[in-house]
Amino acid sequence: MANLQEQNHLDTLQERIILALESSNISDAANIIQQDLSPPEAAHILESCPQKVRHLLWGLVNEEDQGEVLTHLNEDIQQQFLEEMSAEEIVETTQEIDNDDLADILQQMPTEASHRVLQLMPSEERSQVEGLLAFPEDTAGGLMTNRMVNIRGDVTIEAVLRYLRKKKLPKSLDVLWVVDRTQHYQGSLALTELLQSPPEAIISEIMDTSIKAIECTLHEDKVAQIFERDDLVSAPVVDADNILIGRITIDDVVDVIRDSADHNMMRLAGLDEESDTFAPILKSSQQRAVWLGINMATAFVAAAVMSRFEASIAQIVALAVLSPVVASMGGIAGSQTLTLMIRGMATGHISRANLSWIVLREMGVAVINGALWASVIAGITVAWYGQWSLALVIAAAILVNICIAVLSGTLLPFILKSARIDPALSGSVILTTLTDVFGFLTFLGLATVYLL
Amino acid sequence: MANLQEQNHLDTLQERIILALESSNISDAANIIQQDLSPPEAAHILESCPQKVRHLLWGLVNEEDQGEVLTHLNEDIQQQFLEEMSAEEIVETTQEIDNDDLADILQQMPTEASHRVLQLMPSEERSQVEGLLAFPEDTAGGLMTNRMVNIRGDVTIEAVLRYLRKKKLPKSLDVLWVVDRTQHYQGSLALTELLQSPPEAIISEIMDTSIKAIECTLHEDKVAQIFERDDLVSAPVVDADNILIGRITIDDVVDVIRDSADHNMMRLAGLDEESDTFAPILKSSQQRAVWLGINMATAFVAAAVMSRFEASIAQIVALAVLSPVVASMGGIAGSQTLTLMIRGMATGHISRANLSWIVLREMGVAVINGALWASVIAGITVAWYGQWSLALVIAAAILVNICIAVLSGTLLPFILKSARIDPALSGSVILTTLTDVFGFLTFLGLATVYLL
Missing domain, CATH: 1.10.357.20 (SLC41 divalent cation transporters, integral membrane domain)
Structure with missing residues (x-):
């Protein structure tokens, strides 16, 4: 039953890692980290360790996983690791991660350092990330990704299916955004709808107009309220002229919800919700x-x-x-x-x-x-x-x-x-x-x- | 720009409703509720009003929207409204809502009353809902819906596409669960994968096995931790024998995350997170x-x-x-x-x-x-x-x-x-x-x- 999420799966693995370290059995610890842990789980365990152990374990993470582990760490710890990496290493490590996550990472680095990283990136990706960096971190613009698949309202299902076959699609996509000729947001089309509609149907006639676009300047707390209230999984983001510029997904909103709820509890005790439990x-x-x-x-x-x-x-x-x-x-x-x-x-x-x-x-x-x-x-x-x-x-x-x-x-x-x-x-x-x-x-x- | 989520859109509408009520202009208030508000928004405004006003406004909600408004209200208020409805009215009102939401509603009613409601439901739906009621509210089983679309691993993409065309699919579906002949969970197939793979590909060869199944007895807080950590949108739920019995979606998990975070803050001040801000x-x-x-x-x-x-x-x-x-x-x-x-x-x-x-x-x-x-x-x-x-x-x-x-x-x-x-x-x-x-x-x- 390797398929199953065990109740205390992670706690047990953490105990085993600690035991391995205590008996200086580094290769055992490395095995657990590299083989038994997904990148988010590895991040979770890094967050649950004191500084010294954390640095040791970070060195054991597979190089190709480091980027994803990094995105799952809290800001304090991200920063510590980034400070120790060269611009080249950062570019190398973050190659595979979403550009909204990369923008978040760059936003926390000193301007000069983030500049050096941007210089080293391929120009198309750089301009995408720079587009995201223009928005304040705590707004809808700061939450969104601008890597999207939009479709035109005046085409048929068949044309869309053909178009999608050639595209690189993001994971866990549930709806496509429909725009007009000049990229104004018009509505959404669920993938299930796409699968079930006749090939000759025109998109604008079957699209759903109930999901309203979110303006890029809206504060992230308001964005979270809308996602919570309307049970959204993703939402379109537009600029002041209703031109579609991005897409917000629930995974980023979940972090906002958790942070804002934690924020209030932590601040009532004079603590910072982003701070690291194991800071020096x-x-x-x-x-x-x-x-x-x-x-x-x-x-x-x-x-x-x-x-x-x-x-x-x-x-x-x-x-x-x-x-x-x-x-x-x-x-x-x-x-x-x-x-x-x-x-x-x-x-x-x-x-x-x-x-x-x-x-x-x-x-x-x-x-x-x-x-x-x-x-x-x-x-x-x-x-x-x-x-x-x-x-x-x-x-x-x-x-x-x-x-x-x-x-x-x-x-x-x-x-x-x-x-x-x-x-x-x-x-x-x-x-x-x-x-x-x-x-x-x-x-x-x-x-x-x-x-x- | 009716398409846009305005920053204080809801506050403004609430102020207009209050003004309408103060000048006894019920029909104005009814217009706003019936035309300007989505069911989740209407629920939000009901929650933000004192008892008397709340009852008045509830009477103004479109009958066909009442079921959805009900699912978005907090438990205290749900219960108040349910107490005033007959079993027939409850069945009528909740016809259109998801069966996991219906199970949540029934779980809070006195056993006798929920029994009467179940008696009045069509037998197929009743047995589905009864299946859900068997699980404690705060476990993975209590969070899941058992209305799912599963596919077999040994068939081709083409067969799946044909099969899906005839099915009633849930909204915001992003992945399908793959099972073997005896309903054991095997992996997942993203809809995007379905759109992009060759028709003759065999499901079990292209499916993703990285999403682990959640056991139905796992506590909801642990479920929330897994969703948060792994950025999931939906997850499969299995029984002790790894047989697929349901599906948990992020919208229900978001409520758990919000409640558990609020729970701690509220309890630190001796308050109950589910309690109604406008209780008597x-x-x-x-x-x-x-x-x-x-x-x-x-x-x-x-x-x-x-x-x-x-x-x-x-x-x-x-x-x-x-x-x-x-x-x-x-x-x-x-x-x-x-x-x-x-x-x-x-x-x-x-x-x-x-x-x-x-x-x-x-x-x-x-x-x-x-x-x-x-x-x-x-x-x-x-x-x-x-x-x-x-x-x-x-x-x-x-x-x-x-x-x-x-x-x-x-x-x-x-x-x-x-x-x-x-x-x-x-x-x-x-x-x-x-x-x-x-x-x-x-x-x-x-x-x-x-x-x-």
């Missing part, structure tokens, strides 16, 4: 140090607020014990709303059009939960400290802080997005600062006024 | 109340720890002000590691095979960042309170807490996963509790021993 320790430390530093600053802002009330705390020590509870309830409620908003904005379900509905809803949820947990916490406080007045103060503070947290969680992503700041990255820091500061301020402020 | 306020409040309650409990655990040191705090109030800083630095460092681990486990880059590398790496990062921020915070403390002894105590506490946080963040997801507990959901609560408790304990404990 010092590099990772630097990246994470920034985030810890920012959060330290906000923690000290909150501490400074608290220190204004040192006199109150000295009199009622319970205030010190209960303050973090108030801050943390706000933090949790706020981060729930923030996560919901960031996800809704990513999927396109939340926009300016329905913002007022969202605000009303979230405030409803905040008031209900604020009231509920204010009462519970008040009860606990009475049971613990036996002071009704302290219980009332903490209840009021919890209610106010949860409402402020939820309102900020709802509005912050919109405000940040209008200011072109990534809400996932900065939203959580700003939100925590707000909930800490307002938590301490309301609780300690009310306590100072009413309890002392 | 009371229902949402309940869901989120549970999470707030759990976090409140952990906040009080931390508060209880702190209260053991009330005597120390009463003497040095600065301890109250600085405690939250210690806890929060641990929380941030821990949540970074936890997020990294959860993402790495989701993409398959982190497994038992390389756990020891990960632990070493993360501890390295923890020690470097712990030492760095311990020094910075010690500096700030000296500047603020002018006490070197206090500064030393907080520095030690920060270093210890960051190390504990990172070690827990690395190991927790593995321990939880072995115990079959979702690390994204419970990991963050457990982690925060640990960093709060250990933060307070080390800081206040050291302070009590050395400063009083």
Whole structure:
């Protein structure tokens, strides 16, 4: 049953490679990499190893597979390997890969280096790749390939079949794009349709016009939304004049979907979704140090607020014990709303059009939960400290802080997005600062006024 | 340029629908829904509206489109609409949709109701759908459709072309599966290959054997990893005897990828990725109340720890002000590691095979960042309170807490996963509790021993 995808097939192979390396049995490791692993699988295993091992294994990859392995590696690692290769080696290695993948690779290299690579390429291919490099990486133009097979609408099925027999066709093609004389996009023709229609049928009469073209300037996140929503496998890309210039396939969109979903989760923790799990320790430390530093600053802002009330705390020590509870309830409620908003904005379900509905809803949820947990916490406080007045103060503070947290969680992503700041990255820091500061301020402020 | 996907096309249409409804102009809204929106777009807009509006708009959807709109709605909303339909209406509505989508819909209905629907279906279709219902929803079997076109390996291209002409073919077909006499999976044949090979070629001689079959019991997350890694558009599904039983297409896998990525982000905030952004306020409040309650409990655990040191705090109030800083630095460092681990486990880059590398790496990062921020915070403390002894105590506490946080963040997801507990959901609560408790304990404990 060599035909079967085994559940932990890759994990097992990785373990075997590690064992081989540990016993310095390089030829065993080489055998596994060269014979048992497909290029995407090899890339996956390279990504799951620390630097040193990774370089060793890269040397064991078959030369003819290196190009494909390279396209499947994440950007950080690609760059490391490219830096160590000469322009000639890069041209040699990337000969067989799709030109959109090659454009992606070149886009990350220093301009000078990518220039040298382009100079060494055959002129027809160079001009195709240069055409792609003109588009920003995060747009439909940056995602597309310009190696396509287009057909004219005014010809017959028979003519198309004859034409296709001579062409080099891309793998996993499911539809052909139909254009007019001047390359304007008109519609699509499924290969299945091509197989089943009478030879004399005219393309424009049987083509499907339901797949709309995507303009090359559209942001890749929007492209992903369209593919997801309409269950597309490929889509035509046009310029501002509706002239067909490329084709986007689902495999590239899947990467965008994964990255954009990961992006939000990773940014909420101050991490970069493209970063390498096994980057050098010092590099990772630097990246994470920034985030810890920012959060330290906000923690000290909150501490400074608290220190204004040192006199109150000295009199009622319970205030010190209960303050973090108030801050943390706000933090949790706020981060729930923030996560919901960031996800809704990513999927396109939340926009300016329905913002007022969202605000009303979230405030409803905040008031209900604020009231509920204010009462519970008040009860606990009475049971613990036996002071009704302290219980009332903490209840009021919890209610106010949860409402402020939820309102900020709802509005912050919109405000940040209008200011072109990534809400996932900065939203959580700003939100925590707000909930800490307002938590301490309301609780300690009310306590100072009413309890002392 | 009606052919073009506009950037904010849908937002604009949604705004126009809202305006129409606000001025009670139902027929305008109906026109937009029936003429300007494709079924997936209509589903998207329904998902972006509150309950009441949603029901109103659902009534305006063309009857022949309702089935397709239904398949594009999220599960919560599907269920609401299905509850209000009779079995006859459901059969009528879902006539045109793929049988794997229909199986998904039936899987969510109460057994009795889905039974009634199945009874009313034509017997051939019923047995196909029942075949699918036998598989758990989250496996390859649950993702696949069993409506396929398979070809035999021992026939010629010409025979296949003749055979296909008479068949009803699924849309967006790119490859055919090749089987032997007894339906064992053998390989694949791209439609492009079919178009370009000589009529007399034998299928088994030109077929591609690089696409491995997926076993029907494989978990959907693993299926998604394979599709992502190998850039697949469709894949064959086999049973334990390698007999071909179905076909998985990328459109269903894209939903799995989106859901699994969203799942982790949403669970880290205690939310459910399938839940409806516009669920009734009371229902949402309940869901989120549970999470707030759990976090409140952990906040009080931390508060209880702190209260053991009330005597120390009463003497040095600065301890109250600085405690939250210690806890929060641990929380941030821990949540970074936890997020990294959860993402790495989701993409398959982190497994038992390389756990020891990960632990070493993360501890390295923890020690470097712990030492760095311990020094910075010690500096700030000296500047603020002018006490070197206090500064030393907080520095030690920060270093210890960051190390504990990172070690827990690395190991927790593995321990939880072995115990079959979702690390994204419970990991963050457990982690925060640990960093709060250990933060307070080390800081206040050291302070009590050395400063009083």
